[in-house]
Amino acid sequence: MKNLIVLILIFGLACSQQYQTKYFDQLVDHIGFETGDKTFKQKYLIKDDYYRYDKGPILFYCGNEAPVDFSFGGAGFMHTTLAQELNALVVFMEHRYFGESQPFGTEKESFKKGNNKYLTSFQAINDYAKFLVWFKKSLGCGDDECPVVAFGASYGGMLSAWIRMKFPEIIDVSLASSAPIFLYENREGIDETLFYKIVTDTYEQNGCNTQIHRAMNILTDLINSPVPSFLFKIQNKKILNEINEGMKTCKPITDQDNLDVLRSYIDQAYSYMSMFNYPQEGHFVSKMPAWPANYSCTPFEAINDKSTISQLFQAVKKSVDVYYDFEEQKECTNFNTGSTGEINTSAYEILTCADIVQPIHPNGVTDMFYDQPWDKDSYQQYCQETFGLTPNYDYVLNFYGGKNDEEMKQFTRIIFSNGLLDPWQSGSPTKYISDDLPIINMYAAAHCSDLRLPQNGDVESVIQARIQEEKYIKQWIQEKLPTEYFTKKSQI
Amino acid sequence: MKNLIVLILIFGLACSQQYQTKYFDQLVDHIGFETGDKTFKQKYLIKDDYYRYDKGPILFYCGNEAPVDFSFGGAGFMHTTLAQELNALVVFMEHRYFGESQPFGTEKESFKKGNNKYLTSFQAINDYAKFLVWFKKSLGCGDDECPVVAFGASYGGMLSAWIRMKFPEIIDVSLASSAPIFLYENREGIDETLFYKIVTDTYEQNGCNTQIHRAMNILTDLINSPVPSFLFKIQNKKILNEINEGMKTCKPITDQDNLDVLRSYIDQAYSYMSMFNYPQEGHFVSKMPAWPANYSCTPFEAINDKSTISQLFQAVKKSVDVYYDFEEQKECTNFNTGSTGEINTSAYEILTCADIVQPIHPNGVTDMFYDQPWDKDSYQQYCQETFGLTPNYDYVLNFYGGKNDEEMKQFTRIIFSNGLLDPWQSGSPTKYISDDLPIINMYAAAHCSDLRLPQNGDVESVIQARIQEEKYIKQWIQEKLPTEYFTKKSQI
Numbered sequence: 001m002k003n004l005i006v007l008i009l010i011f012g013l014a015c016s017q018q019y020q021t022k023y024f025d026q027l028v029d030h031i032g033f034e035t036g037d038k039t040f041k042q043k044y045l046i047k048d049d050y051y052r053y054d055k056g057p058i059l060f061y062c063g064n065e066a067p068v069d070f071s072f073g074g075a076g077f078m079h080t081t082l083a084q085e086l087n088a089l090v091v092f093m094e095h096r097y098f099g100e101s102q103p104f105g106t107e108k109e110s111f112k113k114g115n116n117k118y119l120t121s122f123q124a125i126n127d128y129a130k131f132l133v134w135f136k137k138s139l140g141c142g143d144d145e146c147p148v149v150a151f152g153a154s155y156g157g158m159l160s161a162w163i164r165m166k167f168p169e170i171i172d173v174s175l176a177s178s179a180p181i182f183l184y185e186n187r188e189g190i191d192e193t194l195f196y197k198i199v200t201d202t203y204e205q206n207g208c209n210t211q212i213h214r215a216m217n218i219l220t221d222l223i224n225s226p227v228p229s230f231l232f233k234i235q236n237k238k239i240l241n242e243i244n245e246g247m248k249t250c251k252p253i254t255d256q257d258n259l260d261v262l263r264s265y266i267d268q269a270y271s272y273m274s275m276f277n278y279p280q281e282g283h284f285v286s287k288m289p290a291w292p293a294n295y296s297c298t299p300f301e302a303i304n305d306k307s308t309i310s311q312l313f314q315a316v317k318k319s320v321d322v323y324y325d326f327e328e329q330k331e332c333t334n335f336n337t338g339s340t341g342e343i344n345t346s347a348y349e350i351l352t353c354a355d356i357v358q359p360i361h362p363n364g365v366t367d368m369f370y371d372q373p374w375d376k377d378s379y380q381q382y383c384q385e386t387f388g389l390t391p392n393y394d395y396v397l398n399f400y401g402g403k404n405d406e407e408m409k410q411f412t413r414i415i416f417s418n419g420l421l422d423p424w425q426s427g428s429p430t431k432y433i434s435d436d437l438p439i440i441n442m443y444a445a446a447h448c449s450d451l452r453l454p455q456n457g458d459v460e461s462v463i464q465a466r467i468q469e470e471k472y473i474k475q476w477i478q479e480k481l482p483t484e485y486f487t488k489k490s491q492i
Numbered sequence: 493m494k495n496l497i498v499l500i501l502i503f504g505l506a507c508s509q510q511y512q513t514k515y516f517d518q519l520v521d522h523i524g525f526e527t528g529d530k531t532f533k534q535k536y537l538i539k540d541d542y543y544r545y546d547k548g549p550i551l552f553y554c555g556n557e558a559p560v561d562f563s564f565g566g567a568g569f570m571h572t573t574l575a576q577e578l579n580a581l582v583v584f585m586e587h588r589y590f591g592e593s594q595p596f597g598t599e600k601e602s603f604k605k606g607n608n609k610y611l612t613s614f615q616a617i618n619d620y621a622k623f624l625v626w627f628k629k630s631l632g633c634g635d636d637e638c639p640v641v642a643f644g645a646s647y648g649g650m651l652s653a654w655i656r657m658k659f660p661e662i663i664d665v666s667l668a669s670s671a672p673i674f675l676y677e678n679r680e681g682i683d684e685t686l687f688y689k690i691v692t693d694t695y696e697q698n699g700c701n702t703q704i705h706r707a708m709n710i711l712t713d714l715i716n717s718p719v720p721s722f723l724f725k726i727q728n729k730k731i732l733n734e735i736n737e738g739m740k741t742c743k744p745i746t747d748q749d750n751l752d753v754l755r756s757y758i759d760q761a762y763s764y765m766s767m768f769n770y771p772q773e774g775h776f777v778s779k780m781p782a783w784p785a786n787y788s789c790t791p792f793e794a795i796n797d798k799s800t801i802s803q804l805f806q807a808v809k810k811s812v813d814v815y816y817d818f819e820e821q822k823e824c825t826n827f828n829t830g831s832t833g834e835i836n837t838s839a840y841e842i843l844t845c846a847d848i849v850q851p852i853h854p855n856g857v858t859d860m861f862y863d864q865p866w867d868k869d870s871y872q873q874y875c876q877e878t879f880g881l882t883p884n885y886d887y888v889l890n891f892y893g894g895k896n897d898e899e900m901k902q903f904t905r906i907i908f909s910n911g912l913l914d915p916w917q918s919g920s921p922t923k924y925i926s927d928d929l930p931i932i933n934m935y936a937a938a939h940c941s942d943l944r945l946p947q948n949g950d951v952e953s954v955i956q957a958r959i960q961e962e963k964y965i966k967q968w969i970q971e972k973l974p975t976e977y978f979t980k981k982s983q984i
Contacts, residue, residue, distance in 0.1 A: 030891070031523050032609050033846035036872075036882030117524050130890060143898035166658060169899035354525035390528030398622060399522070406635035407661035 018079070019047040019072065019092070024134070026096070028103045029118055030126035040096075040103045042127060043068055047090035050083040053485070055145040057477050058136070059083060060171075061092040062128055062163060064156030065348040067099030068092050071156070076453020077466055078151045078175075085470055086477075088149075089139075093131060095124050095156070097347040111346060113388035119350045122399070125163045129170050147172040147477035153448040154178050154424065155348075155356065162400045165411050173476045174414040175469055177448045181402055183358045183427020185393040188404040192374065194426035195360040196367035199274040202421055203368060208297035208319070212270065213368035215316045218243070218309060219263045220370040223256050232256060239309060246313020250332035258335075265335035267362070267369050269320035270296070275447040277421050279457040287326050290457070293421075296322040353383030355399075357391040358427065405433045412436035413476050417465055419445030438472055440465045510571070511537040511564065511584070516626070518588070520595045521610055522618035532588075532595045534619060535560055539582035542575040545977070547637040549969050550628070551575060552663075553584040554620055554655060556648030557840040559591030560584050563648070568945020569958055570643045570667075577962055578969075580641075581631075585623060587616050587648070589839040603838060605880035611842045614891070617655045621662050639664040639969035645940040646670050646916065647840075647848065654892045657903050665968045666906040667961055669940045673894055675850045675919020677885040680896040684866065686918035687852040688859035691766040694913055695860060700789035700811070704762065705860035707808045710735070710801060711755045712862040715748050724748060731801060738805020742824035750827075757827035759854070759861050761812035762788070767939040769913050771949040779818050782949070785913075788814040845875030847891075849883040850919065897925045904928035905968050909957055911937030930964055932957045 026042035029035045045068060059078055064071060072079065072092050079090045094101040097110055097119045104110040110119075128150070136146055150171045152160030157179025164174040182190060203209040218239070227235055233254045243262075244252040253259055270293070276284060277293040289295045299318035303311060317333060324330075352358070359376075362369035376393075383389050397403045401410065408429070416429040417440040424447060429439055442449060442461035449458075450465045474486065518534035521527045537560060551570055556563060564571065564584050571582045586593040589602055589611045596602040602611075620642070628638050642663045644652030649671025656666040674682060695701040710731070719727055725746045735754075736744040745751055762785070768776060769785040781787045791810035795803060809825060816822075844850070851868075854861035868885075875881050889895045893902065900921070908921040909932040916939060921931055934941060934953035941950075942957045966978065 030887075031612070031614065033612070033881040033884060034609055036876075037884075117526055120523070120525070122523065126891070133890060133895075143896055167893065168902040169893035384528075389525040392525060392529075395522075398625060399618070401659065401661035403625075404635055410660040 018049070019045040019090075021045055024093075024131050026101075026103075026127050027130065030123055030130065040101070040105070042096065042101045042131070043094040043099060044131070045069070045072060045090075045092040047079050047083065047092075050080075050087055051089040052087040055139075055141055055481075056485070057086050057088040057481065058132075058146055058148045059086070059088045059090045060128065060132060060148055060150050061090075062124075062150055062152040062156045062159040063093045063095035063098065063101075064153060064159070065095060065098055065345075065351070068094035068101075069099070071153070074153060074448065075151065075451045077451050081454055081466065082470060082473070086474070091135065093128055095159075096127055097350070107347075111350070116350050116387055117389070119347060119354070121159060121162065121351065121355050121396070122166075125159055125166060128159070128163055129167045132170050143169070144480055147480035149473055149477060150174040151451065152176055152179065153451050154180075155351075157181075157448070158356075161414050161416070164414050165400055168412075172413065172480060173473055175417065175451075175473070176414055177417045177451045178419060178422055178424050178428060179416060180358065180424045180427030181396075181400070182429065183360065183424075184396045185357070185359055186397050186403055187427070191426065192359050192361060193363045193366055195423045196271075196362035196369050198421075198423040198426055199271050200367040200369075202274045202277060202293045203270065203297060206294045206297035208300040209368045211300045211303050211312065211315065212319075213364075214305075215312050216263065216267070216364070216368060216370055218312075219259055219266075220364070223259050223263065225256070229255060242309040243313050246310045246315075247317045247335075248332045250334045262335045263370070265333075266316060266320055269323040270368075271423065273323050274421065274423055277446040278449065278452075279459060280455060285324055286329070288323060289326060292322050292326075296320070350387050350389065353387050353389045353391050355392060355395045357393050357395070359393065360426070405431075408433045408437060415440065415469055415472055417442065417450045417469065419447055419449045419462075421445060422447040422449075438468070440468055510541070511539040511582075513537055516585075516623050518593075518595075518619050519622065522615055522622065532593070532597070534588065534593045534623070535586040535591060536623070537561070537564060537582075537584040539571050539575065539584075542572075542579055543581040544579040547631075547633055547973075548977070549578050549580040549973065550624075550638055550640045551578070551580045551582045552620065552624060552640055552642050553582075554616075554642055554644040554648045554651040555585045555587035555590065555593075556645060556651070557587060557590055557837075557843070560586035560593075561591070563645070566645060566940065567643065567943045569943050573946055573958065574962060574965070578966070583627065585620055587651075588619055589842070599839075603842070608842050608879055609881070611839060611846070613651060613654065613843065613847050613888070614658075617651055617658060620651070620655055621659045624662050635661070636972055639972035641965055641969060642666040643943065644668055644671065645943050646672075647843075649673075649940070650848075653906050653908070656906050657892055660904075664905065664972060665965055667909065667943075667965070668906055669909045669943045670911060670914055670916050670920060671908060672850065672916045672919030673888075673892070674921065675852065675916075676888045677849070677851055678889050678895055679919070683918065684851050684853055685855045685858055687915045688763075688854035688861050690913075690915040690918055691763050692859040692861075694766045694769060694785045695762065695789060698786045698789035700792040701860045703792045703795050703804065703807065704811075705856075706797075707804050708755065708759070708856070708860060708862055710804075711751055711758075712856070715751050715755065717748070721747060734801040735805050738802045738807075739809045739827075740824045742826045754827045755862070757825075758808060758812055761815040762860075763915065765815050766913065766915055769938040770941065770944075771951060772947060777816055778821070780815060781818060784814050784818075788812070842879050842881065845879050845881045845883050847884060847887045849885050849887070851885065852918070897923075900925045900929060907932065907961055907964055909934065909942045909961065911939055911941045911954075913937060914939040914941075930960070932960055 022044050023041040024044055025039040028038045028040055061075055083090045096103055102110040103118055104115045132148055148171050150160040150163050157176035158181050160174045161176040161179055161181050164171040200209050203212055273293040273296055277291055279290050281290050282288050296319040299315040303315045359374040361372050361374045364371040383391050401407045415438050418425040418428050418430050420441055420443045430441055442465045444459045445462050449462045514536055515533040516536055517531040520530045520532055553567055575582045588595055594602040595610055596607045624640055640663050642652040642655050649668035650673050652666045653668040653671055653673050656663040692701050695704055765785040765788055769783055771782050773782050774780050788811040791807040795807045851866040853864050853866045856863040875883050893899045905928060907930050910917040910920050910922050912933055912935045922933055934957045936951045937954050941954045
């Protein structure tokens, strides 16, 4: 199994007073005809504090792999800044199988083999499409009124692009933030190792990639050592002691399997810090400082090639604790705990065993990690045993389109934004395709920065990106608004 | 159960020497992830006799509810006229679950409950999309080369529209001939009884609708009579004798159920003759004369209101035999035999119990038939018992779009053609929507007339329609052809 990097935006704090919570009777299956009209309760949030005029715009957030209240906190630019600018009605819809939106009542029941098969990106998109048709009707909107702008972040950004690509009659404009829609095997010229190279770049710029790589190599050499397991502990007693000492492991590591888990624990911290390298402090597994990736290089300042292995891993521990335990609450390192905080990754794993198969992996040469080619056979076996599903590497690009830029040119009015610090840019549209698919690259910006609530310390590129995004959205929704909509607004 | 009117074009004769037959390894399930990469052999035909230049256009026929060799015969305008004009490569692909293209090997196995669930319009569209991606690659075509024009007739016409709506990156232009994409319950302003009114119009113009209606009323009064079944035969002995005598039934009818079957047998003949009211003779269940619907009014010339019931039904028999037995091969009327010739309607029934739910029905007031409101409960029960499926009335328009013209405006480069004698125009785009969705209405033309091979006797509207269609197609495929493509061609 590969490490699962969840494509998620970091959460701001959600203040539940800002919105009303509602539930929509959603079809369990939009595609087949076996479950008939069986429905489940799909959660959504309504925020109407800036909604002034009948038949104004609808800003719709395509829920991603998290409970929707969490996602709300990370998208203040949409639900507050833009909502105010456009006097728009804001809706956040929870993604099926996440949070409370369980098609078979409970998580336990929904995640069962057989029941889990309705967890696909396309079912999710159909949820949103079906809801929006009903929702517009309930507002008394005709199809040429109440333009809908779809927003999404990361995996949700892919959904926001795809829903416009598949339902252009329902979605007028999409903003797909940090959405790696090209990060699939059958994309022309895709580089599956670029993700980890970009992660590495951040640490290189902060001068600690070499020492991290050294630590990784020590772990990797041990993991790959062909010694029989009963000899491993004896032969490597000293080095294991140094690692355990440096990492302050709660339970000392004595075997290769646990070293492998530790290595994942470390590399996930670096990947997530590079994704979440925001200029303000934040909170994911625990609190994180501003520019966490940069900050995480500090412990290596005292380390050089002559430092002991114990000293090196002490620095690694301090470094990854910027992500796992910045407030120093933990007495020791329990590397078996999840690395994604409150996010239940099971549901996202189901997606990655079905359609969302992004075979990113490090190679240890262009990155500071280790060589780990994607192993299709073992991955397929894992998916089949665990979920009864077979990953389809070609599904997304065959189904939604985008194998190359020529295909993309058929689509319009999707804005793709990228942070140039964010490793997910490795599979996102970052180069010009057509005037109808604007691409906004934000230097010195991390994952989904533009969607966050504007705040002190934002880098200029993000500030400018938001201005551009608003401009495109206004321009493209105008045709479904009264001619004087924005003028009238400005006169009030 | 309602009468199933299969949306089919009448077949011309296919000459198998015209094409090569091939098979594509097609995915059983494009949408879910349970069957993994399980494939089946999907049949397709290649016709390359006019294909001259590398990277020329591809004319792709979206197989409909028939073995593909049959469909080939009805689309000579595409595979011969246009192929020659455009020096195009022609491909006909068989629809899954029809003909030889059985996802589970045999018809018997494929049609089983559980296995039949992969028979949906969307799976079919995905078949074509997946094939085309592979096919273009196999020809060495880039995405900006070898433009693809999708063709389809009737149900296949809907597919050809929908594949462009959902896969604009794969299909450059579509010609949807007699495609009732609006004939669904949730289309704004849909009239579900218009189909039978248009059927009736044809017979009214030929002066026999009143007598047909009289016969229908006689049958309907008997069918609706509240007499207990043991009394029915006794009380209605005389009239049943007259009907049996007139219709020359092989086995005399003595009960209401069989009268109902007879009534369906009659109304289907009139519906199909109105669809197939071509100016040349043709062949469906058996040979038919030119203008069969008009011709079928002839037997009523001697009938007036004073004619006996026996005389009336003699005329009905002669009239419907224009459809069932024009060559007078049958000694008596076996009204239990299918009315769709060599077409196996089971597979199409599965579609109509899933997504293709077109609730058309007569009312006996605006048409010459009888009042038969669509009974959702009994239809659902039938579908569930027979196929384990639940019909979804809203699926098509929610999923593909088209609930109203505003939604349709999001789509481009689909040509909709209609014959103004054809009852399926009742649910097809017949009025202006946008410049990018040309609508071509052909007066005095029946179902899918434009797609047929041009021949003597074609009405002028059909001749003109084909000219228009060629013009649009040329204009829209030019951008993916060398600039001198059509010029060069004309110089040779």
